[in-house]
Amino acid sequence: MGIATATLEMQNPEYTREKLHGLVKETRTVIVLSAGAGAGLDGRPMALVRTRDDTTMVLATSLDATQAEELERNPRVTVVLQGAGYALFTGEARISRDRIAINELWTDAWRQWSHGKHDPTLAVVTVEPIEGSYWEATDRHSYMYRLVDG
16 A cells, blocks of 8 residues: 655746736736725726736726825735636736827726726726735745835
8 A cells, every 4th residue: 555645846936927927818807906095995996908028907997086196195006806816916006097098998898997988087007016926726826026115
């Protein structure tokens, strides 16, 4: 009677980065959590419209003046993905209301979060990842995209 053994294949950082990138590319909607008024969190769904090679996420949503001001004051966000898998990113958000960019990126799927292409609250939010994690069953795999001060 023998003891069955199994080898656990160690994942290298490049594999983890590629897996995270794939999960983002397969996602269409994310939840972005940011510092809200006071000590609370503000969370909102956003359409994922583009994923750059470095896993920077280009998102579309409608932001009122208070939400935009809060994001500009504290750009650190958490992005939650659910769909092809479960992943979580920390990153820094940058808001743009550049009408040329909005017109170039526009798809009808954005109507879910806006009153149409000419909605003045419509914004493109670019999130540059700092760290990402994904789960396979109970195992968490993380990748550090860049170090940040403080």
